[in-house]
Amino acid sequence: MGTLLMNCDWVVTQDPQRRVLRNSSVRINDGKVDDIGDLRPIPKDDIIDCKGKLLIPGLINTHTHLSMTLFRGYADDLELQQWLEQKIWPLEKQLTGDMCYNGALLGGLEMTRTGTTCFVDMYFHMERVAEAVREAGLRAVLSYGVIDPKEDAGIGRERENTLKLLEHIRSLNEPRLEFAVGPHSPYTCSEETLLWAEELAEKNNTLVNIHIAETRGEQARFEREKKARVAEYLNKIGFLSDRVLAAHSVWLTKSEVKLFGQNGVRVAHCPVSNMKLAGGGVAPLPEMWEAGVPVGLGTDGPASNNGLDMFDTMKTCALVHKAHRWDPTIANAQKVLDMATIDGARSISKEKEIGSIEIGKRADLVLLDARDPNMIPIHGKETVVSNLVYSANGFNVDTTIVDGKILMTDRKPLVLDPEKIASAVDVSVAGLFPK
Numbered sequence: 001m002g003t004l005l006m007n008c009d010w011v012v013t014q015d016p017q018r019r020v021l022r023n024s025s026v027r028i029n030d031g032k033v034d035d036i037g038d039l040r041p042i043p044k045d046d047i048i049d050c051k052g053k054l055l056i057p058g059l060i061n062t063h064t065h066l067s068m069t070l071f072r073g074y075a076d077d078l079e080l081q082q083w084l085e086q087k088i089w090p091l092e093k094q095l096t097g098d099m100c101y102n103g104a105l106l107g108g109l110e111m112t113r114t115g116t117t118c119f120v121d122m123y124f125h126m127e128r129v130a131e132a133v134r135e136a137g138l139r140a141v142l143s144y145g146v147i148d149p150k151e152d153a154g155i156g157r158e159r160e161n162t163l164k165l166l167e168h169i170r171s172l173n174e175p176r177l178e179f180a181v182g183p184h185s186p187y188t189c190s191e192e193t194l195l196w197a198e199e200l201a202e203k204n205n206t207l208v209n210i211h212i213a214e215t216r217g218e219q220a221r222f223e224r225e226k227k228a229r230v231a232e233y234l235n236k237i238g239f240l241s242d243r244v245l246a247a248h249s250v251w252l253t254k255s256e257v258k259l260f261g262q263n264g265v266r267v268a269h270c271p272v273s274n275m276k277l278a279g280g281g282v283a284p285l286p287e288m289w290e291a292g293v294p295v296g297l298g299t300d301g302p303a304s305n306n307g308l309d310m311f312d313t314m315k316t317c318a319l320v321h322k323a324h325r326w327d328p329t330i331a332n333a334q335k336v337l338d339m340a341t342i343d344g345a346r347s348i349s350k351e352k353e354i355g356s357i358e359i360g361k362r363a364d365l366v367l368l369d370a371r372d373p374n375m376i377p378i379h380g381k382e383t384v385v386s387n388l389v390y391s392a393n394g395f396n397v398d399t400t401i402v403d404g405k406i407l408m409t410d411r412k413p414l415v416l417d418p419e420k421i422a423s424a425v426d427v428s429v430a431g432l433f434p435k
């Protein structure tokens with residue numbers, strides 16, 4: 001028995017031809033896209049009437065820290081190091097597995113609600129985050145954030161936590177969940193730890209999820225202490241490879257961008273977080289494209305964004321690059337939508353599975369209400385993409401589907417219970433911020 005998404009007003013395929021289809025249907029079978037076009041129902045098909053709806057591939061958030069939903073709105077308007085060292089890190093020391101689980105469920109609900117179907121995460125208590133993601137029905141690449149502790153004895157503990165997560169995700173045997181090694185950054189991990197991470201990823205054929213060259217302060221400190229720029233240093237020690245998914249990558253020179261291209265490094269661009277924490281500068285996006293670097297979009301954690309709505313991040317991405325370069329043609333709507341879909345899939349080596357609506361790919365799909373006031377009018381195919389990037393927001397999402405399973409329909413979550421999650425988060429927050 002299949003599911004027929006019947007008569008969508010528009011289908012934005014994001015396939016290699018970037019076809020936008022009018023009045024078309026998509027059949028889902030066995031978790032995959034089975035057929036696209038002018039389709040008739042076959043007996044036993046579950047039919048979803050998609051009149052007035054716009055179908056897009058599920059959005060891919062290539063960088064976040066889901067459980068940080070618990071810190072949303074706490075400690076805003078601060079500089080990154082002050083924010084991390086004085087506010088976030090002390091709180092993170094108190095986090096329990098239950099807290100991370102509840103925070104991740106809240107994040108999972110927000111993603112379901114706003115059309116994100118796959119994401120890359122780095123945090124602590126990741127076995128509990130995996131449990132939440134599994135329950136939510138989303139797709140994710142999960143990494144434990146390795147930070148070298150001051151005392152040597154702690155280094156073994158960080159590595160053990162990584163290996164524990166690797167074993168745990170393997171034991172779950174859940175195709176929606178994947179493991180990545182997660183050295184936090186070149187300023188919190190030694191050369192030895194970075195190379196250990198790269199080697200572990202190589203051995204297990206996984207990604208390395210890391211923050212690179214996020215702020216001007218980090219860059220200045222690196223030049224002072226290591227006598228090298230961040231990306232130059234990573235290249236010199238042999239860390240850069242096509243396994244590396246480099247979040248931020250703001251402070252790169254043109255020659256460092258070329259190093260990324262030559263080594264096959266991928267980037268998770270997080271424009272909202274970069275602007276909010278005012279790390280200085282704007283990531284060299286056009287240069288990355290020119291160097292052939294696959295670039296996805298990320299929200300970053302909900303404490304530095306403060307939401308997980310990828311529509312908001314798409315619009316911000318388009319605007320910041322236009323403003324920064326004095327050029328309205330840069331980061332056009334189609335390219336930015338690519339970043340949140342097919343380019344995001346490329347940046348995590350999943351372009352054969354997800355990122356576009358094509359026969360044989362996983363059915364990670366999102367329906368938006370094309371009759372919502374902010375989506376009217378749609379003059380033609382180009383306007384569909386423009387409306388998605390410049391006018392839509394996550395709350396235009398009506399239906400979210402992952403692996404053929406309907407997680408939300410009619411704007412009502414079917415898998416997660418919003419009331420229950422909100423109450424559990426209240427308990428976790430009360431534990432973290434005692435009155």
Ligand SMILES: [Zn+2]
Nearest residue numbers: 211247300301
């Ligand atoms: Zn981050």
